[in-house]
Amino acid sequence: MRHSILFLLSLALAIEVSGCNSAPGKPGPESKVLPPDKILNFDSLYQQNCAGCHGAQGSGGAAIGLNSQVYLAIADDATIRRVTAEGVPGTAMPAFVQSSGGMLTDQQINAIVTGIRTRWSKSNPTDFAPPSYAALTPGDPKRGAEAYATYCSSCHGNEGRGGSRAGSIVDQSYLSLVTDQYLRTIVIVGRPEIGHPDWRGDVAGKPMSQQDVSDVVAWLSAQRPKIPNQLSSSANSSEGGTK
Numbered sequence: 293m294r295h296s297i298l299f300l301l302s303l304a305l306a307i308e309v310s311g312c313n314s315a316p317g318k319p320g321p322e323s324k325v326l327p328p329d330k331i332l333n334f335d336s337l338y339q340q341n342c343a344g345c346h347g348a349q350g351s352g353g354a355a356i357g358l359n360s361q362v363y364l365a366i367a368d369d370a371t372i373r374r375v376t377a378e379g380v381p382g383t384a385m386p387a388f389v390q391s392s393g394g395m396l397t398d399q400q401i402n403a404i405v406t407g408i409r410t411r412w413s414k415s416n417p418t419d420f421a422p423p424s425y426a427a428l429t430p431g432d433p434k435r436g437a438e439a440y441a442t443y444c445s446s447c448h449g450n451e452g453r454g455g456s457r458a459g460s461i462v463d464q465s466y467l468s469l470v471t472d473q474y475l476r477t478i479v480i481v482g483r484p485e486i487g488h489p490d491w492r493g494d495v496a497g498k499p500m501s502q503q504d505v506s507d508v509v510a511w512l513s514a515q516r517p518k519i520p521n522q523l524s525s526s527a528n529s530s531e532g533g534t535k
Contacts, residue, residue, distance in 0.1 A: 329397050334407030337400055341388060350412055352485035355384070356477065359412035362490050363481045366425040373405045383469055423480050423491060426473075427506045436511025439504045443494040452515070458488070462515040475509045 331337060338350075346352065350359030357363070377394075379387035388394035389401050396404075440452065449455035452462040460466070479500070482490035492499040500508075 328395070329400070332399060332403045334403055334411065337396070337404050338407060341396065342404065345384075347485070350408065352483060356481060356483065357485055358408055360481050360484070361414055362420070362422050363477070364409070364413040365420070366422050366477075366480060368425075369405055369409060371425065372408060373401060376404055377401045380471060380474075383471060383474070420492070423500070423502045423505045425477070425480075427476065427509070428502055429506060431503075431506035431508070431510025431513075433507070433511045433514040435503075436507035436509070436514075439500070439507045440511055443500055443504065444508065446494075447488075452512070461512065464515075464517045467512065467516040472509050472513050475512050476505060479505050479508055 339348075342350075342358070344353070345355040346358045351357050352360075375385060377387065377389035377398075378392050379385045379394075386394065388396045388404075390397060441450070444452070444461065445455070447455055447458040448461045452460060454460040478488070480491045482488045482493065484490070491505060494500065
């Protein structure tokens with residue numbers, strides 16, 4: 293009798309344990325919540341860290357659109373990774389990697405860069421050859437004033453203070469928050485989401501040359517306010533305010 297009772301108790305315990313492991317509604321292993329630093333899904337990382345400025349699906353917003361084929365043609369993976377990880381001091385682009393004060397791991401930065409490239413970049417674009425990301429020769433502000441008058445004044449006004457189609461491009465607060473590289477990137481890539489053409493679209497049939505871009509950037513840089521602790525042009529030339 294005693295052995296029968298012990299057998300029945302053991303059987304009941306086994307059934308109970310088995311039932312707990314397969315209870316209806318119990319979350320499966322696939323539903324386990326990952327720690328924030330283990331998330332490597334591009335959509336999640338982009339939405340949480342990039343979309344607020346660069347727009348849903350990289351379409352642009354407060355900052356340049358990262359799905360731009362022109363931008364992805366001139367900026368290599370090392371550039372995108374460096375700007376994403378380290379940010380650009382003195383501008384609106386923060387550092388995202390933990391080693392620079394951000395919240396993301398190196399693996400998460402790599403997931404973002406890889407996702408941008410594989411999700412939005414077309415393979416070997418051959419229908420355009422934009423000016424280079426970095427300036428190949430120094431710009432000249434005097435030539436830049438002439439290039440600005442040719443390519444930019446119809447929208448931004450004769451002195452860059454705004455026109456009927458676009459706002460001021462020499463606003464002191466704006467120029468204090470962006471670098472020369474950011475200005476160069478915008479001149480080349482444009483901001484199509486707000487009607488700003490790329491380097492090919494300012495004058496029909498007359499795209500800007502490498503030197504035109506460098507000269508316009510030099511002219512804009514010369515309008516930057518000279519205040520204490522202002523980033524120098526040479527320091528600014530490495531990266532853009534938001535890529």
